[in-house]
Amino acid sequence: MSSSGVMNNLSHLNFDNRFVSDLPADVEQTHRLRQVRNACFSFMRPTPVKAPRLMAHAQEVADLLDITSEQCQSDEFAQVFAGNQMIDGMQPYAVCYGGHQFGNWAGQLGDGRAIALGEVLNTKGEHWEIQLKGAGPTPYSRRADGRAVLRSSIREFLCSEAMHHLGVPTTRALSLVTTGEEVWRDMMYDGNPKAEPGAVVCRVAPSFLRLGNYQILTVRNEIDNLKKLADFTIQNFYSHLGTPSKEVYGEWVKEVCERTAHMVVHWMRVGFVHGVMNTDNLSVLGLTIDYGPYGWLENYDPDWTPNTTDAQHRRYRYGAQPEIALWNLHRFAEAIYPLIQDVKPLEDALLHYAQVMQEEHRSMFLKKLGLTQDRGDADTTLIQNLLRCMQSTETDMTLFFRALAKLEVNEPASWLAQLKHVYYDPEDFERHHQEAMNDWLSAYGQRVNEEGLSDDERQKSMNAINPKYVMRNYLAQLAIDLAEEGDGSKVKELLEVMRRPYDEQPQYEDYAAKRPEWARRRVGCSMLSCSS
Ligand code: AMP
Ligand code: MG
Numbered sequence: 001m002s003s004s005g006v007m008n009n010l011s012h013l014n015f016d017n018r019f020v021s022d023l024p025a026d027v028e029q030t031h032r033l034r035q036v037r038n039a040c041f042s043f044m045r046p047t048p049v050k051a052p053r054l055m056a057h058a059q060e061v062a063d064l065l066d067i068t069s070e071q072c073q074s075d076e077f078a079q080v081f082a083g084n085q086m087i088d089g090m091q092p093y094a095v096c097y098g099g100h101q102f103g104n105w106a107g108q109l110g111d112g113r114a115i116a117l118g119e120v121l122n123t124k125g126e127h128w129e130i131q132l133k134g135a136g137p138t139p140y141s142r143r144a145d146g147r148a149v150l151r152s153s154i155r156e157f158l159c160s161e162a163m164h165h166l167g168v169p170t171t172r173a174l175s176l177v178t179t180g181e182e183v184w185r186d187m188m189y190d191g192n193p194k195a196e197p198g199a200v201v202c203r204v205a206p207s208f209l210r211l212g213n214y215q216i217l218t219v220r221n222e223i224d225n226l227k228k229l230a231d232f233t234i235q236n237f238y239s240h241l242g243t244p245s246k247e248v249y250g251e252w253v254k255e256v257c258e259r260t261a262h263m264v265v266h267w268m269r270v271g272f273v274h275g276v277m278n279t280d281n282l283s284v285l286g287l288t289i290d291y292g293p294y295g296w297l298e299n300y301d302p303d304w305t306p307n308t309t310d311a312q313h314r315r316y317r318y319g320a321q322p323e324i325a326l327w328n329l330h331r332f333a334e335a336i337y338p339l340i341q342d343v344k345p346l347e348d349a350l351l352h353y354a355q356v357m358q359e360e361h362r363s364m365f366l367k368k369l370g371l372t373q374d375r376g377d378a379d380t381t382l383i384q385n386l387l388r389c390m391q392s393t394e395t396d397m398t399l400f401f402r403a404l405a406k407l408e409v410n411e412p413a414s415w416l417a418q419l420k421h422v423y424y425d426p427e428d429f430e431r432h433h434q435e436a437m438n439d440w441l442s443a444y445g446q447r448v449n450e451e452g453l454s455d456d457e458r459q460k461s462m463n464a465i466n467p468k469y470v471m472r473n474y475l476a477q478l479a480i481d482l483a484e485e486g487d488g489s490k491v492k493e494l495l496e497v498m499r500r501p502y503d504e505q506p507q508y509e510d511y512a513a514k515r516p517e518w519a520r521r522r523v524g525c526s527m528l529s530c531s532s
Contacts, residue, residue, distance in 0.1 A: 052179060
């Protein structure tokens with residue numbers, strides 16, 4: 001009991017740890033670095049931290065776990081979700097996976113700093129895996145320390161929740177706990193390491209399984225274990241496909257392809273750039289996972305990537321995400337092949353991805369424009385011309401679609417004035433691009449009138465798919481700057497704004513502003529590295 005008489009105890013959490021019960025465990029339980037063979041995971045306790053303090057939590061996620069807001073404020077909560085204290089039923093473990101990084105097979109990776117605590121079975125009968133990120137070394141830590149810095153933890157915490165409220169499939173984040181410990185990082189890999197505050201984020205998802213979990217087993221020729229893991233995945237997360245069989249494995253790969261396509265279309269819709277689409281960072285459930293050097297398109301530029309580690313080849317740039325996801329799914333299909341031994345269903349699954357991607361990407365774009373019908377080639381031209389206009393002069397993608405929704409299509413004289421604020425260089429726009437934009441707006445106005453949509457109707461449907469608020473890189477950085485001085489208020493405020501990204505929320509207007517000039521080249525705002 002706390003002094004207020006409220007039960008803060010978290011012992012009511014009910015664990016049903018399917019992953020560790022059903023799958024083979026590593027025989028060793030130390031965090032000695034090693035290749036972990038013939039196992040899907042290693043039992044591993046988090047390493048305690050000095051002084052855990054809760055900086056922020058997401059109550060919607062706590063609700064999923066049947067944890068009240070009072071319980072979240074207790075000292076026990078901070079202790080548990082920093083990894084300092086275990087609750088009955090927890091069986092902490094780190095998972096083994098491999099992956100292709102930037103196009104090359106990288107061998108064993110695994111949870112180098114993430115430790116799952118177990119699977120909570122809530123009162124609704126749902127299973128939620130809870131996992132600490134930054135919880136200390138594991139057998140998979142390679143040369144790194146198993147910890148996470150506050151800045152990257154804030155970015156993961158905020159973006160997971162922002163994505164959820166934007167309607168993008170994603171892992172969730174329960175809590176952000178500072179550790180009272182320092183972590184050394186060379187942020188830009190330029191020989192200037194410095195001590196930064198550390199943190200632990202508790203992530204929550206039905207499962208954190210990645211494409212790389214299956215790959216590592218196939219590469220090691222552990223086909224029995226591959227079958228066990230595939231069957232586990234199907235039985236628990238794809239049970240509608242039926243009892244695992246060769247046919248069902250094919251159907252499963254096809255659905256993984258389809259879910260991945262849905263997810264990437266959502267990314268394209270909201271202007272999200274993942275930044276590190278390695279096969280170990282792609283979820284087998286089609287959830288956005290592992291928020292590292294991600295970013296949000298501000299000025300529309302399909303070639304943009306926030307990840308400085310990828311600056312040269314831009315493999316993971318915004319515009320390449322649909323094709324890179326497909327490349328990753330090819331690697332996944334290869335990993336599952338031994339269970340099917342027939343390429344046809346796998347080829348079909350990959351073709352299915354391409355088809356779903358094309359159809360959904362297109363219909364998503366028409367919806368962004370407020371159009372309800374598809375008029376074939378004429379609409380293709382309309383879309384292409386718009387993208388050309390947006391790219392030719394720096395156009396804030398998020399602001400543009402909200403402004404377009406507001407336009408009165410039969411009042412052409414008012415159009416340009418209403419769009420001015422969406423351009424980063426209004427003079428350049430006026431001088432060189434205004435005419436082309438006006439032409440496009442005329443074509444758009446005509447197209448809208450052909451469908452007979454009223455401005456009101458159109459605005460409503462557009463505002464339901466085009467967010468007003470996204471987790472702009474510079475906003476996260478402002479929250480980080482304060483948090484590094486111990487003030488988590490902006491983290492909480494941003495979380496609050498991002499809970500209703502499609503609503504006007506006039507009191508938060510500042511959070512919808514386009515990127516200020518100072519943020520254009522600031523590290524953390526437009527440039528991020530994998531150092532986290
Ligand atoms: P990422 O690119 O962040 O997805 O990480 C790739 C691999 O590096 C994963 O196996 C991570 O667990 C591991 N990793 C990243 N940072 C650390 C760290 N500080 N300590 C241990 N392992 C890490
Ligand atoms: Mg990762």
